[in-house]
Amino acid sequence: MAESARGVHGGSLARSRVLTSFDPRTGETVGDYAVLDQADLTRAVRVARSSEKWWAALGFAGRKRWLLDWKRVIVRRAGELVDLISAETGKPEADAAIEVMQAVENLDWAARNAERALGRRRLGSSWFTRNERASVGYLPLGVVGVLGSWASPLYTPMGSIAYAMAAGNAVIFKPSELTPGVGVWLAESWARLAPNQPVLQVVTGDSSTGAALCRARVDKIAYAGSDAGAREVISLCAQTMTPVVVERFGKGAMVVQVDAKLDDAAEAAVFGAMSNAGQSPAGIQRAYVAESVYEPFLERVAARAGKLRPGGDRRASYGPMILESQVEVVRRQVKDAVAQGGRLVVGGLDSIREPYVEPIVLADVPEDSQAITGEAAGPVLIVNPVASMDEAVERINAAEHGLAVAVFTRDVRMVPEFAERIRTGVVTINSSMAYAGIPAMPFGGVGEYGQGHAHGEAGLREFTRTLSIAQKRYRGMADLATFDRHPRTLRMAKAVFRMRHGQG
Incomplete structure (x- = not known):
């Protein structure tokens, strides 16, 4: 098995350790992949630095052509990718297809808009520097490491991969150990287009491989994942002063005003909480509802949630929990919520199968229940009444899950x-998760949620x-940056200064 394991670029590598991905619906093996170590990461970075020089030299127009060609390669083979996402995550085919479409939209937007966002532009000057022409531009960092998510193994990392590549960087992508096949597929699709220029490389492995990437002295790390993982990545990167952009798991909140269209709000709340088995960071953890419309x-x-059915077939509303340990998180949070006085409206502990x-x-x-203070997990929705919108603000801010808040009101x-x-x-x-499909819209967390931005x-x-x-x-006329300035020049500068800034 080890001799056939795939690692960097999807080629053959003989490794002593092998990572196996499984279909969470059936337990069947999806693929075997090499667990790469620090030496492998060092070689990957060396290759990336060589490729990055070629890639950066192409300029915005050249990179745009390559990225749009890559987009077309992905679209032509999208069926394969959909099947692979479904196999490694257990998502229904429709959900996997939506993920592919959203990822491609981000790739397309980044390719088409990089020059406008990053190209050199003129700046204004002050009265004292009218003789100076200033401009600002944005240059690539060099090599970016991306640590992928298992919940959305294509869409979430593409929010870093596409944008880093469009900016002129080479990328080393380490997918989640639960979904390595998606990452390998992505790298191989690039390799079909540019076999001699590995601007995108994928390195497979477990947490030790991710740690090796953090220590590999890349120019930036982009991470999406759990709170514990985020803290570990930040700590590892601090050792080499490598900057980090972090997107932590943790779903957002909803506020339902007295004048809201309740059917629309209920539909959005249930979809936001339950889609992807409740494993979408852009989803809804809890809804704060005005008392007069609470019941x-x-x-x-309850009526909408009660109609949903998880499963592994095409007609299922959503699939399994991708990470096995998350099942126990759901059980612990529900048990704690009920023990503290929360009431079950739909389902309960016997819903966990x-x-x-x-x-x-x-x-x-x-509000101090683990179901609210902890990282949201699973298809669980909390609905709490509030006496006022001020109370809703206080509760949302206290929980510190700062990615997104949906407000329903007329x-x-x-x-x-x-x-x-x-x-x-x-x-x-008046919508919940739709914003995730707007590539031009930047989003990022505040406080404990994360640092930095994705998209836009x-x-x-x-x-x-x-x-x-x-x-x-x-x-x-008033050159002050010299020891030969004339006293008359300084008097004139002072007079102009008082005239421009000393009057109302």
């Missing part, structure tokens, strides 16, 4: 002011360094 909303949620978890809806859950004009009071990266109005212009700039240039075009 009608809860009834609608590994590897599947049937829908669970909890109501009136104390009075959309009040939302911007309301949103500014919430410590969150994204606020949506901010996502492109995450993988660049700033280069500012100032050029002296002629001798200024």
Whole structure:
């Protein structure tokens, strides 16, 4: 088995350790892959630095052509990729197809918009520097390491891979040990297009391989995953002063105002909480509902959630828990919520039938419950009443899950002011997860959720360094940057300064 394991670039490597991926629905083997070590990572970085020089020299227009060609390769073979995502995660085919489409949209947007976002542009100057012409541009960092997520093994890492490559970097992608095949497929699709220029490499392995990538002295690490994993990555990267962009797991919240369309809000809450078996970081963990519409909303949620059925067939609403240990997290959180006074509206502990978890809806859950303070896991939705929108803000901010908040109301004009009071990266109005399909829209966490941004212009700039240039075009009227300045020049400068800044 070891002799046939695949590692860097998907080629043959003889390794003493082998990683096997399994279909969580059936337990069947999907593939065997090499567990790469520090020496392998060192070689991968060396190759990446060579490829990065060629890639950066192409410029924005050249990289755009290559990336759009790569996009077409992925689209033509999308059926293979959908099947592989379904096999490694257990997702229904429809969910896997949506993930592929969203990933391709991000690749397309990054390729087409990198020059506009990162190209050199003129800057203004002050009165004293009118003779200077200033500009700013954004250059690639060099080599970026990406540590992938198992929950969305293509869409989430593509939010770093596509943007880093469009900015001119080479990328070394270490997929989750649960979904290595998706990463290998991605690298092989690039290799078909540019076999002699491994701008994208994939390294397979377990947590030791991820640690080796953090120590490999790349120019930046992008990580998506658990709280514990984020802290470990930050700690490892600190040893080499490698900057990190982090997207931690942890679903967001919903606020339902008294004037909300309750059917729409209930539909969004259930989908946000239950889709992908509740394993979507862009999803909904808890809904805070105005007291006067609390019971009608809860009834609608219960009716919708009660119709869902997990499973491994095409008609299933969602698939299994991808990470086996997450099942125990769901059990522990539900048990704690009920023990502290929360009430079960749909499902309960008997809904947990590994590897599947049937829908669970909890109501009136104390805010210090593990189900609220812990990382959200599984198809579980918490619905709590609030006396006012001020109380909703206090509860959302206290939980510190700062990725996204969905607000449902007919009075959309009040939302911007309301949103500014919430410590969150994204606020949506009358929708929940749709924002994840807008490539131009940057999102990132605050506080404990994460650091840095994904998607949009901010996502492109995450993988660049700033280069500012100032050029002296002629001798200024008030040249103060010299020891030969005349006293008359300084008097004139002071007079102009008072005139420009000392008056109302």
